[in-house]
Amino acid sequence: MVKAALVSPPSFSSLVQQFFTEYLVSQRAMSPHTVASYRDTFMLFLAFAHRRLGKPPTDLSFADFEPDLILAFLDHLEWQRHNSVRTRNLRLTALRSFLKFAARRDLSSLHHIERALGVPMKRFERPMLGYLSREEMLAVIGEPGSSWTAQRDHLLLVMLYNTGARVSEIIAVHIADVVLGVSACVHLHGKGRKQRSVPLWKSTAQEIRAWLQRNPALVADAPLLPNRDGQTMTRTNVNQRLALAVARACAAFPTLAKRHISPIPFVTPLQCICCSPG
Structure with missing residues (x-):
């Protein structure tokens, strides 16, 4: 009997590359503005993770995607970069989109991805817009x-x-x-x-x-x-x-x-x- 060869799960870096080159562009046909927004989110997040964990992006794994890390990144956007809550939520949307994409391709990391997806959006009051007579x-x-x-x-x-x-x-x-x-x-x-x-x-x-x-x-x-x-x-x-x-x-x-x-x-x-x- 021939035993089936074990297939190694895709690396984090390869999934990031597939997310941008194949999923967003080829499969979802996202607009260039959306792709650029998601790209900016990842550049900010990877730089933050590097400073906080001391790991370059090539060494990251889904085990590093702890809710505490994501929450700290979102707080950094809001308090250090002075982003609005709306922008904070848009950045989280980009991360969640990637995590859902990765969950279908790396079954071994489902537990870590599920925990990361549990980070909630931040609620905020929408100001009432005035108008001119x-x-x-x-x-x-x-x-x-x-x-x-x-x-x-x-x-x-x-x-x-x-x-x-x-x-x-x-x-x-x-x-x-x-x-x-x-x-x-x-x-x-x-x-x-x-x-x-x-x-x-x-x-x-x-x-x-x-x-x-x-x-x-x-x-x-x-x-x-x-x-x-x-x-x-x-x-x-x-x-x-x-x-x-x-x-x-x-x-x-x-x-x-x-x-x-x-x-x-x-x-x-x-x-x-x-x-x-x-």
Whole structure:
């Protein structure tokens, strides 16, 4: 009788490599942003484990994945790196995803993995977001100026107000994503490669037409709202332009100076019933 050969369980380092190269990319087809977030989590965790255990990443095993180590890492993120509880939980989500992946490939480590998976998410209170009144919003949007930058910024704020989209969605809009027919709309590309179409108000569509007429060099695959170099605007750039618009609006609404205004609460309750600003 021929005895079956014993197969050694995969090493921790090989499972980490398979998790990123095969599972996340090939099998799950995760977005590059998600893969990058998981990668950053592992770089932080492996560096922390090295300092705490004195072991390089190549010497780690699932026996080292004690709940105390994971909890200490999460506390380090929150208190030493000053990460929010939301970020702390996102890092834990990445670790849990890897542990569930490894549990199906290293049966000999199931006990250690099960204990590590018992680390809970941290609960936190979600702050209530405020919003701008219609009059305040229109004051922030203001009137389009004569310069190229002022006209772009005005269209940027109008589209954020019209669509209620994330900043990342608005700055990712290309000329080809805008439909200016009878039923004008814009195609938005959201997180996780989710796509949706949002109707455009008549006034917004008219402003986009005027913008394209002033910028005939913009081609189909170009950003609708580029920076001076013709490249996609950054989130920081959008926040800076919004801050300038809020500062101007403070002349009519001084109370805006005491409020923290970001693109997140750019939608007013009126927009939920598609109330056009014009």
